[in-house]
Structures are given as C-alpha cells and as structure tokens.
Amino acid sequence: MVDEPQERFTMVDALIMIRTSLFTRFKTNALSFTRRWRSTLAGDERREIAFFDVETTVPTKAGQPSAILEFGSILVCPKTLVELHSYSTLVRPTDLSLITTISKQRSGITRDDVLSAPTFAEISGKVYDILNGRVWAGHNIKRFDCARIREAFAEIGQSPPEPKDIIDTLLLMSKKFGNRAGDMKMASLAKYYGLGDQAHRSLLDCRLNLEILKLFAASEFLESILCSSVLETLQTDAADEAKTGIAGYV
Known part of the structure; x- marks a missing residue:
C-alpha cells in the first residue's frame, strides 16, 4: 500500500512529460513554418522565374476541351537570366481520341508518343511545386497556358498553383514593338x-x-x-x- 502513491505519481509525471514534449514539438514546428512563410513573403525563397509552356490537343468542334500533351518548364535566375533547372514530360490524356491530325500537325506529338507517358494527375505534384508561389513567364501565357493549367487541376479535383506575378511576353512586347x-x-x-x-x-x-x-x-x-x-x-x-x-x- 505504501508504493501506490508513488506509482500514481510516476504515471501522472509521465503524462505531463509527454504533453510537454508534444507542445514543445508543435511550438517548434509552428515557429519554423512561420519563419518559412515570412521568408517567402520577403522574397528569400522561390525567387526563380518559372518559364513554362504546355502543348495541347486542338479542339475540332465547339465545346471540345483541350488536353495537355506536354508540360515543360525552366527555372531562371531573375538577376542573371540564366537557366537553373528544367523539367519536361509528355502527358497522356484520359481521352486519346482528342489527339487528332490537327494536333499532330501542330506539335508532332502522336498517340503512340504518349501511351507510356504519365497522366496529368501523376505529375500534378511536380507541376504544383514548380509553379506555386513563383513569378510565371511565357508567351501568350495569360490567355492560354495559365487557363490550361487551371483546367487540368480542376479536372482532377485539386487546387491549382498560384503565381507571385506573371510576365506575358506577348503582352509586354506588343506594347513596345x-x-x-x-x-x-x-x-x-x-x-x-x-x-x-x-x-x-x-x-x-x-x-x-x-x-x-x-x-x-x-x-x-x-x-x-x-x-x-x-x-x-x-x-x-x-x-x-x-x-x-x-x-x-x-
């Protein structure tokens, strides 16, 4: 009977230690996240400009969607305009019949080319990581490529990446040239x-x-x-x- 209070104390003490440890870990993770978020807002992270381009099928009738056949991107240093990283992949659309003769004439991408390629759902994580929170750049990107990316993410039920800003070289150069x-x-x-x-x-x-x-x-x-x-x-x-x-x- 003499040992019972000591046993109860040990159990309570252990619970307190566990709670303290969990709280400390949570606080540390929260502080780390806050620092990363503030660093991102300050421009310390994801400073590269993400040039990207999509090749798609060409709709042959009203209401027909455009399916992404290829995604490519380069990350560029904003100070030197030097390419730092690149990524590209063919993409297999869920409906291969969308790849028509017109589509093949434009990009040269055929049904056989994409048969073993990943679907957009399989590369969505990579695409999101490349684009989200960076400055996007491309030619006619606001009207075409951005829309295709958002449609592709909506089709698989995921939130699309969001840009820090957009450089559309078509709009930029049209004003000057x-x-x-x-x-x-x-x-x-x-x-x-x-x-x-x-x-x-x-x-x-x-x-x-x-x-x-x-x-x-x-x-x-x-x-x-x-x-x-x-x-x-x-x-x-x-x-x-x-x-x-x-x-x-x-």
Whole structure:
C-alpha cells in the first residue's frame, strides 16, 4: 500500500512529460513554418522565374476541351537570366481520341508518343511545386497556358498553383514593338531575332522564349539611351539582315 502513491505519481509525471514534449514539438514546428512563410513573403525563397509552356490537343468542334500533351518548364535566375533547372514530360490524356491530325500537325506529338507517358494527375505534384508561389513567364501565357493549367487541376479535383506575378511576353512586347515583328507570335519573333524556327515543343519553346526576352530587353535598353535617328537606322538594318537570314540585334 505504501508504493501506490508513488506509482500514481510516476504515471501522472509521465503524462505531463509527454504533453510537454508534444507542445514543445508543435511550438517548434509552428515557429519554423512561420519563419518559412515570412521568408517567402520577403522574397528569400522561390525567387526563380518559372518559364513554362504546355502543348495541347486542338479542339475540332465547339465545346471540345483541350488536353495537355506536354508540360515543360525552366527555372531562371531573375538577376542573371540564366537557366537553373528544367523539367519536361509528355502527358497522356484520359481521352486519346482528342489527339487528332490537327494536333499532330501542330506539335508532332502522336498517340503512340504518349501511351507510356504519365497522366496529368501523376505529375500534378511536380507541376504544383514548380509553379506555386513563383513569378510565371511565357508567351501568350495569360490567355492560354495559365487557363490550361487551371483546367487540368480542376479536372482532377485539386487546387491549382498560384503565381507571385506573371510576365506575358506577348503582352509586354506588343506594347513596345508595334508591327516590327509581324503578328508577334513566338515563331515571328524568333525569325525577327534570327533564332531559327519555333519547335512547338514545351521545353524548347521555354528556352526560345527566354532568348527572345533577353534580346528584347537589350533592344529596350538601347532605345532608352540612343537618339531616334540612330535607332531608326539600326532597326532598318536589322530588318534587312533578318530578310537575308542574318540575325538582327534590335
């Protein structure tokens, strides 16, 4: 009988120790999460610019959805505009009949190409990690690629990634270029800058988009420091060189 109070004390003491340990662990994890969140808001994390591009099926009738056939992305240092990481994968749509002749003509991706590819649901975690909380960049991205990504996540019942900001090079360059590069499609811009043909494949198009943005930024810098008469001469020379297959620089 003498030992019973000591036994009860030991059990109570153990429960107190367990509760204290759990509270300390929870507090530590909460503080760690808060620090990471504050660090993210301060711009210390996920600073890379995420250029991304999707290749999709082409709807052949009203109301038909566009299925993602390929996702590609590069993470770019915002200070140096150097590519740091890349990711690309073909994607198998749930309905293979959406891959029509028109779709194949655009990207070259066939049904056989995607038969062994993962579904979007299988890569959604990777796509989310690449995009969420970063600045997104792409050509015509606001109207097309962003919408396709959100549709794909909605189709599998998941919340889509959200950008910190968006750089749409089509909108950005259209304000500055006028009709210098024709219809302002990426293929036209690639020809204008002497960068070759557009591949219409996700990863290659991301890299092409980055090079176009670099050259555009350089031309904008020149325009800010050179007088109009010099600029007009340079732009005329650049247009003539582009027509003869020599890369233009303005």
